[in-house]
Amino acid sequence: MTPPRRRRRHPVAPPPPAPAPPPEPQEEGEKKPERLYTITGPDGERAPLDLVTLIVARAAPTSSSAPEQTAVLRLCAAPLSVAEVSAYLGLPFSVVTVLLTEMLAAELVQARAPIVRQALPDRSLLETVMHGLQRL
Numbered sequence: 788m789t790p791p792r793r794r795r796r797h798p799v800a801p802p803p804p805a806p807a808p809p810p811e812p813q814e815e816g817e818k819k820p821e822r823l824y825t826i827t828g829p830d831g832e833r834a835p836l837d838l839v840t841l842i843v844a845r846a847a848p849t850s851s852s853a854p855e856q857t858a859v860l861r862l863c864a865a866p867l868s869v870a871e872v873s874a875y876l877g878l879p880f881s882v883v884t885v886l887l888t889e890m891l892a893a894e895l896v897q898a899r900a901p902i903v904r905q906a907l908p909d910r911s912l913l914e915t916v917m918h919g920l921q922r923l
Contacts, residue, residue, distance in 0.1 A: 838870040841899040
């Protein structure tokens with residue numbers, strides 16, 4: 788048989804909160820980086836992009852391009868889906884769609900519809916045609 792546990796007569800006070808770290812000193816000319824949605828310009832209509840829309844670069848990055856646009860143009864030399872672009876850049880999908888809408892308007896990239904699986908012929912039909920051609 789185990790003895791009953793003792794209870795404290797006085798409740799234990801929680802430990803004091805840790806002091807906040809001092810703010811880092813900033814130089815006069817140094818500014819915090821702006822968020823991407825303020826860089827891309829005014830809100831407008833977005834292009835109808837979904838996660839599987841393929842993006843292909845139509846132009847090479849120039850020295851005057853924004854860093855985000857340069858990264859997208861380098862990534863999309865071969866077709867990539869919007870979801871992949873978002874993952875590689877580490878940006879949310881909504882931010883990437885705003886960036887891609889601006890690039891589509893400037894004709895820097897091209898959006899292609901993904902290949903729909905149902906539009907392809909049935910495999911059994913292709914095998915039947917292949918066997919028929921082999922018999923000839």
